[in-house]
Amino acid sequence: MKYNKEIYDKAESQLYEFRKKSQEDLEFRKSVLYRRVPEAREIEKELAFTALKVAKAVVCGANVSEEVQHLRERNFKLQERLKEIIANFNFPENYLELHHRCNECKDKGFIDGKMCECMKNLMKKQVYNDVNKLSPLSLSTFETFSLDYYSDIRYEENMPSPREHMNAIFRACVDYADNFSLKSRSILMKGGTGLGKTHLSLAIANTVINNGFAVIYVSAPNMVSCLEKERFKNLEVYSGSEQHFINCDLLIIDDLGSEFLTQFSNSAIYNIVNSRILSSKPTIISTNLDIAEIANNYTERMASRILGESAIYEFYGEDIRQKKGERRRRGL
């Protein structure tokens, strides 16, 4: 996959920060140790000194091997003593080593000139972040979702009230997000505007991202515009975004059907949805369209595939955005 220089530079500076942080953490651990065991500081000092002496002995040349041999033995003894202290005071064995995030490349990003997987992952995440920046990801969480806006009056005798119904959908979404895995099902959220589809799909995105998965949350119009830029203007910023839409762990397409319908947008969206279904990757689609409209706008095949692959969450009730507005106007 191709990445532009900006993404590459960002990943490199993240790796630099990791290295800096692990050095600082080590200094901190040392200071804790020195406070508890002053002898350790003396040993560290002497170790640094013997290393210097070895270097000097080599430079000076006289009786090098004997002198160096002696210093190495001394060095070895000091190291052993330090290990003993660490064990006696119940510090972990690797307490005085640098703790890297990636032990393969030691956070350098490269191994023998080949890019390490950790750096590739950092660049991938950077691209997802760039796409997710287009969405108000941090605003909607499960904690800020309120059932109060949904009526508790039953429309029909045998039907749950909108609040009871939404409560069940809410629980299902929390459960889905908490237990998300690469084997999770796809979800189709359908129903009119202002019923909470966007809020709940954003909340799922937040939780799943926090659990360490690569998630792209994107509205259908933004997705189409990313793909158009990539296809027609060859903008490097989004290079590979089609592949990212196809390959991320969870793709959330908000408001399918609100994009400007063209032959390009139809086939681009179909291609992404279909590719993900073929490789069994979960996708969450929220839409105001019903199945017949999806078949009409895209293809019957796409409609039936989505229907076959997804759990369907049907949202009903009154527009809560209107209700929120009313409450504000009435000063509640």
Ligand SMILES: [Zn+2]
């Ligand atoms: Zn690495």
